Amino acid sequence: MGVDLIFKIAAIGILVAILHTLLDQSGRKEIALMTSIIGLVVVLAVVAREIFKLFESIKTMFQF
Amino acid sequence: MLLKIIGSILIISASGFIGFLYSKDCSARPQQLREIQSMLQMLENEISFLSTPLSEAFERIYKSSNNSISAIFKSAHEYLIDNLNYNASEAWALAVRDNIKKTSLKEEDEEILVSFGKILGSSDVEGQIGNIRLTVNQLKMQEHKAEEIRKKNENMYRTLGVLGGIAIVILLL
Numbered sequence: 001m002g003v004d005l006i007f008k009i010a011a012i013g014i015l016v017a018i019l020h021t022l023l024d025q026s027g028r029k030e031i032a033l034m035t036s037i038i039g040l041v042v043v044l045a046v047v048a049r050e051i052f053k054l055f056e057s058i059k060t061m062f063q064f
Numbered sequence: 065m066l067l068k069i070i071g072s073i074l075i076i077s078a079s080g081f082i083g084f085l086y087s088k089d090c091s092a093r094p095q096q097l098r099e100i101q102s103m104l105q106m107l108e109n110e111i112s113f114l115s116t117p118l119s120e121a122f123e124r125i126y127k128s129s130n131n132s133i134s135a136i137f138k139s140a141h142e143y144l145i146d147n148l149n150y151n152a153s154e155a156w157a158l159a160v161r162d163n164i165k166k167t168s169l170k171e172e173d174e175e176i177l178v179s180f181g182k183i184l185g186s187s188d189v190e191g192q193i194g195n196i197r198l199t200v201n202q203l204k205m206q207e208h209k210a211e212e213i214r215k216k217n218e219n220m221y222r223t224l225g226v227l228g229g230i231a232i233v234i235l236l237l
Contacts, residue, residue, distance in 0.1 A: 012235075
């Protein structure tokens with residue numbers, strides 16, 4: 001699960017980088033920015049569950 | 065696993081195909097603008113040298129070539145022949161509005177064509193020829209613009225299609 005997730009996020013990162021340069025070159029700066037933001041949001045959505053798990057484990061750590 | 069690979073190949077090829085269609089649409093517009101210019105040139109010849117009535121001129125023009133633009137001339141001819149209630153400019157406007165969806169032309173091109181029709185059949189030969197030349201010049205400007213847009217977009221759409229497909233596959237995996 002863990003390694004898969006990292007690879008997925010890395011792939012999305014590469015893809016968004018390529019899309020950004022592509023759209024930037026064809027003179028659509030706004031859309032390039034939008035794709036970057038959408039990439040960020042998607043990655044956050046993917047990672048959200050893991051972050052939630054991290055907080056849960058921290059909570060259990062401090063509960064005596 | 066095999067199913068996943070087949071599915072991802074299908075998704076990538078489908079979105080790549082969509083991108084390809086869009087890029088083809090980009091290159092179709094300047095082409096069609098050129099075609100309609102040459103057809104209007106033909107109409108100018110019909111009017112100035114042969115003085116043919118408009119319905120006959122339309123018929124000859126659409127018979128001389130076979131592309132999606134000639135459908136406009138065809139339906140304008142049909143409107144003029146079948147319904148005696150329409151005058152030339154109404155028939156032309158109706159024909160343009162009916163057929164513009166089947167072509168790759170944009171609304172600005174449609175406006176130029178419709179405003180060309182407004183003077184059609186309402187002045188002497190000189191006025192008609194002036195009107196046609198004006199329209200051809202406007203279309204030429206549109207063609208230059210469309211050509212620039214094509215250069216900018218053609219590659220982008222193609223790459224965007226494939227990359228979008230890859231993005232969907234990564235998200236679904």
